[in-house]
Amino acid sequence: MMKTGSNFLRLWQVLLLVILILIWHVASRSQNVAFFFGEPWQVAQRIWAWFVTDADIYRHLWITLSETVLAFAIGTITGLAAGLWLGLSPGASALLDPYIKAANSMPRVILAPIFGMWFGLGIWSKVALAVTLVFFIVFFNVYQGVREVSTTILDNARMLGADRRQLLRHVYLPSATSWVFSSLHTSVGLAFVGAVVGEYLGSASGVGYLILQAEGTLDVNTVFAGIVVLTVFALVLDGVVTIVEKRLMKWQPRAGETEKL
Numbered sequence: 001m002m003k004t005g006s007n008f009l010r011l012w013q014v015l016l017l018v019i020l021i022l023i024w025h026v027a028s029r030s031q032n033v034a035f036f037f038g039e040p041w042q043v044a045q046r047i048w049a050w051f052v053t054d055a056d057i058y059r060h061l062w063i064t065l066s067e068t069v070l071a072f073a074i075g076t077i078t079g080l081a082a083g084l085w086l087g088l089s090p091g092a093s094a095l096l097d098p099y100i101k102a103a104n105s106m107p108r109v110i111l112a113p114i115f116g117m118w119f120g121l122g123i124w125s126k127v128a129l130a131v132t133l134v135f136f137i138v139f140f141n142v143y144q145g146v147r148e149v150s151t152t153i154l155d156n157a158r159m160l161g162a163d164r165r166q167l168l169r170h171v172y173l174p175s176a177t178s179w180v181f182s183s184l185h186t187s188v189g190l191a192f193v194g195a196v197v198g199e200y201l202g203s204a205s206g207v208g209y210l211i212l213q214a215e216g217t218l219d220v221n222t223v224f225a226g227i228v229v230l231t232v233f234a235l236v237l238d239g240v241v242t243i244v245e246k247r248l249m250k251w252q253p254r255a256g257e258t259e260k261l
């Protein structure tokens with residue numbers, strides 16, 4: 001029954017997408033609308049040319065995906081480490097709190113020119129920008145997850161003889177895991193944003209560079225084609241995170257199971 005309901009929902013989601021594309025197609029018959037929003041058929045043709053006819057997007061897409069994955073990995077690892085450290089160190093947390101808040105409040109886009117000077121116009125300046133977006137999302141979620149650990153569970157674990165390392169492995173990390181994965185879904189999109197914005201501000205390759213070139217010639221169809229490609233691949237990465245989450249979070253009860261208990 002649940003599978004049938006899920007399939008029915010998926011059908012409605014696809015139907016909604018088809019309706020939106022049809023509305024776009026009908027509206028784009030007006031030249032004024034087509035100038036600003038493009039035409040879905042022309043967008044589809046541009047994507048087909050990128051991947052099949054000309055096959056010239058793969059190098060750009062590989063660069064953007066490499067920047068995204070590197071930023072995602074580095075930002076997640078550093079955010080996890082910093083969140084655990086400060087979550088378990090009240091003194092360091094109190095000392096660094098104003099500086100962390102100040103860094104998080106800073107508009108990270110303004111760092112793009114600085115990273116360009118530091119790392120050049122290669123992939124690492126884009127990775128650095130994207131890392132600043134991913135890091136704080138993961139950091140604050142992990143930090144909150146560690147701070148939310150029940151004192152009762154900690155006391156019981158200590159009574160059973162658990163040392164600091166065992167508490168970290170069996171109590172703090174499982175508590176922070178669900179917070180981590182909730183942040184990773186947001187981080188995937190932010191990693192893409194950071195990579196593309198970095199390419200947009202200064203690059204000679206990448207999908208963001210293709211979009212920038214298209215904007216320079218007022219080629220709105222290519223701009224929307226780039227947006228569609230980036231959106232699809234961001235959804236693919238988000239799906240990968242979902243699969244990993246389901247495998248690593250098997251211990252977590254599903255919705256409704258706790259009510260049955």
